[in-house]
Amino acid sequence: MEPRAPSQQETSTPSSMEKAEVLARKLNTAVRDSNVEYVLELLKEGADVNSKVESGWTPLQSAVQADNEELVRLLLDRGACPRARKDNGGTAFIEAAMVGNVSILKLLLDYGLDINDHDDNGFTAFMEAAWYGKEEALEFLYSKGADVNLRRAVSEENEKLHKGGETALMDACRKGHLSVVKTLVQEMGANVNICDNKDRNALIHVLREGCAKKRYESAVSIARFLLDPGGIDVNSKDECGKTPLILAVEMQSADLVEALLEKGEIDIDDADEEGNTALMVAVEKDDYDIAKLLCEKGARTDVGNLIAVANRNRAHNMARLLRQYHARVPETFEDWEPNSKRWRDQLKKLYQTYRPMIGKLKTFQYIQQRIQNTSQGGIYLGLYGGTEVAVRICHSTEGDKEKMFFEKCGNCEHLLKHFQFEKARGYMYLCFPLWEKNLEEHLQEAEDPVDYKVALKMIFQAVRELHSLGFAHQDLHPSNFLIDLGGKIYLADFDNKRALIEGKKELVNSDVEALGRLVLYVLTRGRKPLQQVSTEDLAADSPDYNEALDLVISLGAHDDRGLEGLSKHPYFWSIQTRFKFLKSIWNKIKDLPNQKAIFQAPNVTQSSPYPSWTEEVDQGVLKIMTKPKKGKYYKYKDDVTDLLRFIRNMDEHPDTRITKKIGDHAEYFLRLFPALTIYVYNSLRQQPKYSHFVDIQDTSL
Template sequence: MESQFSSPYQKPSESYNKEMATQKAEELNNAVRFGSIETVRKLLEEGTDVNSKVKGGWTPLHSAIQKDMGELVQFLLDKGADPHAKKDNGATPFIIAGITGNVSLLKLFLEKGSDINEYDNNGFTAFMEAAWHGKEEALRFLYDNGADVNLGRVTDEEKKALNKGGATALMDAAKQGHVAIVEALVKEMEADVNTCDNWGRNALVHALSVTEPRRWGEGNETIALFLLNNGADVNKKDEHGKTTLILAAERESQRLVEAILERNEVDIDDADRNNKTALMVAVEKTNCEISKVLCEEGARTDIGNLLEIANSNYNTELTELLCKYCKPQNLSQPKTQWTPSSKHWRSKLQDLHGRYRPMIGKLKVFHYQDFRIKRTSQGGVYLGFYDGKEVAVKIFYVGAENAVREKTCLEKCHTSNNLVKLCGWEEQKTCLYVCLSLCEKNLEEYFQMADNTAMESKDVLKTIFLAVKELHSFGFGHQDLHPSNILIDVTGKIFLADFDKSREVAEDNRGDAIISEDLQALGHLVLYVAMKGKVSFEALPMECPEEVDNCMEVEDLRTSLGTPDKNNRVSGQLDRLIYHPYFWDKKTRYRVLRDVGNESDIKTRNTKYHKNTSEILEALNHEGDPFKGWHDQIEKMVWESMGPFRDKVNKKPEKNKQRYEDCVTGLLKLIRDMGEHFDEKDEELKNKIGNPADYFLTHFPNLTLYVYRSLCNTHYNKHFPNAQ
C-alpha cells in the first residue's frame, strides 16, 4: 500500500489529524455504548480524548450514563471526564441521569457541583426529565434535594416569541400518563395545577392534548379527572383554541365531558379556531352518548351543519337525536362591509368580526393566542368587541384582588382625560372581562419602531405627568409605572393603563408613601423617554448620559422626582414639576430670563456692594457661580453695545450706569437690556445676533435651569409659568 506521506520524515497534515481524532472519538463512544470497558481503557491509554464528542455532542460520559453503567461512569470520571460537559442541545450528564432515573448517578453529579435546577437549551431539568420518563424514585430524590417543582422550561427570547417553553414537570407527567407521579407532584410536592406554559396551557390541557390516539388511555383519563378534582382551571385552551370540553369530546371520554360540565364554569358553545364546538366534534366522531349529554345540557344545535354531518355518516341514531334538539337554521345574511378603526390590529379584528363566537353579554371575544394583545399573570389581554365597539379585553378571575383594584380604579376615574377608558365589563363563570378602549401599541413598542420621531420626548413625558397627576387627584397611586403600561391610540394620543396594582391614597403617611413610589418610578420613565428607549427600562444608567438632549434638565427633573422637597408636601410635588424648565418652550425660557433680569435689584444694584442686602442677588450670585467669565463666551461687540446708555436729550453717557458685571446677574441684565433695546441697534449687530432668544439660549443652554433652581423656593418664582 502506498504511503500517505511523500517521505518518512513528513508530518501528518492537519486534516489527517482531525480525521483520525474523529475516528478515535467514534471508536471510544461505541466502546462505551457496547459496555467494553477494556476497549475504553485501551483507547484512553493510546491518547484518545476522554472528553471527545461525536454527532450530537455526545461524550463518552453522556453515553455511559445513557447506558446506565455506573462503574464505567466512575472510571471515565477518574480518567478526567468533564462532569459538566454539554451535548449540542445543552444536556449535561446530570440531566441525562434524570432521564435514566439512576439515583446513585444523580447523587454523584450533585456532589461534583451540578446545579439541581440546571437546564438544557430547551429548558429541560433533571426533575422534568424524571417526570416525563416516569422515574418516580429519581423524582423524589431530586425533590428532597431542592428541585423547583413549579419551574417552567426556560427558553431564549426567540423561542418564547413562538410561545415555546414554560412547561412544568406536572405537565410532562400528565401528558405522558404517569398517574403515580402526577399524584405525588400534586399531593406531596405541592405542584401548582394551574401554572401555564407559554401557550397558556395548564396541566389539564396537557393531559387532554395527546396527539396520537393510540397513546390516549385510562391513565390519561384518570389524570385529567384527578386534576379536575384538585381545582384545575377548565377554561384554559390548547394552541389551537380548543377548550378542555372540546378536547374531552375529541378523546371521546364521556366521564370527562360530564365532569367538566358539572363544574359549570365552561362555555358549552365555545369554539376553537376552526369554529368547531364540542357538539360538532362529538357529531363528527359519531359519538351519540357524548352528543346526547351536550344536547341535554343546552348546547346550541344551530352552529354548523350537524344533521348533514350525521346523515353523511349514515348514523340513524345520531340523526334522530339531532332532529329532536335541532332548531331550523336561519339563512345566512350577506356579510356587511366593515372596516376597523385600528390600523395595527385591522386584520385580526376583521378575522374576529367574521367568526362565530358565543356572546358573553355584550362582549364578543376569543381567548386564543392569535387575538392576544399581551400576556398577564391571570388571563391576558385580548382583542374583542363590546357592544359592537372594538376593545381590549383584560381577563381576570372573578373576585381576585387585582381584578377588584383595576375595576374600582377605572370606574372612579371614568371622567379622566389621560387614563385608558373603561368601556364596560362582563362576568361569566369564574372570569371577569374588563373591556378597555383599544390602543395600537405601548411605549416600548413605539421606541422599537424604526420611525419613532413622530412624538417629541417632552410631549410624551408631559402627557405621562398629567396622567399620573390626574390619577392621584382621583385618589389612586398607580404602583406599576412602566413603558409597557403607557399606551398610544390610533390618533397618537397617549394614555396611562394597567391599574391592577393601584392603591387608594389615604389621608395619612401611607398615602404620601404611595405617591412617592409613583414619583420614583416616574423618574425612571423620564430617563427612559429622554433616551428614546435605547436602553431597556430595567437597565437604565444611574444618571442621564451627556449625549442626551437637555441632559442637565433631564437629570434635574429625574432627581427632583426621587428627592423629597422639604419645602413642600409630596402630594404637590408633581403639580410643580409639570412646570419644570424641561417642559418650557424657547419663548417661555427667554421670557423668564428677561423678566428676572428686569428685577430692580438686578437692573440698578452692584452685586459687589449690595449682595448681602438683596435677596435675589444673594440667591443668584452664590459661590461657584458657573457663569463667571460669561463675557468670553459671546462677542465683545454684543455686551459693549449695551452700555453705558446715553441721555436721549444731551447725547451724553448717563451717570452712575455700570457695565455688566462678571456674574450671572450681569448676564441676566444684559439679556433684559438687549430684549428692550434690540430694535435700536445697528444692522451689523442685528445680523451678528439674529434672534436674541436663539442667541442667548444657544450660548448659555443651562442658564434657564440655573435660574429656576436658584429661585424656585423664593417669591421670585412668580416669573415662572403657573406661578402660584
C-alpha cells in the same frame, strides 16, 4: 523560490490532533459498548477522558446513557468533568434522570451540582425523569429539593414565539405516565393549573395527546384523574383556542365529554379560533352519541351549518337529531372595519368568528386574542355592543373591588377607566377603551420623532391624579402607560400593586423617584431597560439637556415642589417661554438695590456657568449694544445680571443689523447659553425673597 512539496512520510503521518480525535471516537465507542478493559487501555494510551465526539458527547455522558455505574465511577476517578455539557447543554446528571439510575444520580449530585440545572431547551433532570416515566428517580430528585412546579426556561427569542413554560406534570401527561402523574399531584403537590407559554395547562396537554390512538387509553385515565378531585381549570384553551371539551370530542371519548359536562362551570358553547363548538366537532366526526349528549345538555344548534355537514357525511340519523333540537342556517356577518390599526386583523377575526355572547360582550380568552400579560392574568380583545375594548377577566369578588377603583378614576383625564362590565359564571369582565400600544412599544417602534414634552406632561398628570385619589402606584413601568389611537396616554395598574398612601410619604417618594427613572427612559427612547438607564445616557447636545438633567435630579431628591411644582419645571417650557423668562427677570430686578448680589447669595449653590460671556457672544452684536444708535454708552460686565440686561435690551430695542447677524434672538441665546435658564431659575428659587420671580405660565403645551 517555489514552495517545497511535503515528503511522503509527512503526508502519511497523522497529526497529534488527528490522533486525539481517533482516540476520542474509540473511547466513546468503547464506553457505549461497556468495554471496561478497552476503556482502560485507551486511557493508558492517552485518550482524553473529557474528549467530545459528535453532538458534544463526553465518555462520562455515554457511560451514563449506557447505564453503567462501574464505568461512571471509573471515569470520574480518572478526572471526568460531571459539569461538561453536550451541544444542547445536556449534562451527565440530566442524562442519568432519563435513564432513571438513582445510584448514578446520587453519585453525580455529590459533586455539588445544581439539582434544578437545565439544558438549552430548559429540561431539568426532574422533567426528564417525568417525561420518561422514571418514578424512582423522580422521587429521589424530589427528596433532594427539585422544584416540582418549575416551568421550562427557554431563550428570549423562543419565549416571544410562546415556546417553553412546560412543567414536569405536563411532560408526564403528554407521555401518558398515569402513575407518575398521580405521584406528582398527590405526593409532591404539583400545581395542575400552571400554564405553559401557550396558555395550556396539564389537562390540555393530556387531551391533545389523547387524539393519537396509542395514547387514547392513558389520556382518558389521566384526564379522569385530573378531573376527579376538582379544582382544575376546565375552561383553559390550547394555542388554537380549543377547550378541554372540544378536545375530548375530538378524541371521541363520550366518558370524558360527560365528565367535563358535569363540571358546572364549563361553557358548552365555547368555540375555537375557527368558530367550531364541541357540537360542531361532534357532527363533523359523525359521532352521534356525543352529539346527542351535547344536545341534551343544551348545546346551541343555531351556530355552524350543522345540517349541511350531516348531509355531506350522509349521516341521516345525525340530521334528524339536529332538526329535533331546532338546528337552522346560521347568521351571516356584514363586512366591518375596526378603528384600531394595530389590532385590526385580530378584531376582524373576532367579529367574524362565532363566540358565545356574555351580555353585550364578545371576547375570546386565548393566546391569539391576548394583547397584554399581567401577573393577574391576560388582557384580551373584545367587542362590547360593537365598540372595540380591552377585557380583563377576574373572579367576581375581585372584580367588584377593581370596578370600585376604576369608578374613582372617572373624572381623571389620564388614568385608565373602565368602559362597561359584564358578569357570568362567577367571573367579571371589565371592559376598557382599547389602546394601540404601551409606552415601551411606542418608544422602541416609533418611526417619527417623539414629542417627549407632551408625553411626559401626560405622564406627570397621570401620577398626580392617582396620588390625588390617595393611591401610590408602586410600578411605574413603561408598559403600564397605554397610548390610544389619538396619542393620549393613560396610566394603568393591571398588576394591582397600588397601595393606599394614608400619610405614608415614603410611598409618594418612591413613585416620584420611579418617575425620575421613567423620564430618563423616555428621553433616551427606551434604548436601555428601565432599571439600567442613567443620567449619563442623556444626549449632552440636546437643547433641553440642562433642564432635563435638573428635572431628573429634582425628582430623585424628593424636591419640596412635589409633582405639582415639578410639572411647571423649565424643562416643559418652550424656547420662547424660556427666553421670555430671562428677559422678565431683568425687568424684575433692575430697580433692586443689590441686584448683583442676588446671584452671589450664600444659598445659591452654583456659580455662574458663563463667567466670560462677553467673550462668547458675537462681538459685532456686543459692539452695537455697547454703543447703540440712540441712548447712552454702556459697557457690559461678565456677570449674570448684565447678561440678563443684555438679553432684555437687545430684544426690547430691535436692530436690523443684529437680526441679520444672529437671526431669531431666542434660538441664538439659548443655543449660546444653554445652561443659563436653569441657573437663573434655581438661583432665584433657592431664595425665599425672590422665589416668586420664577412663577411663569407656559401656554405653549
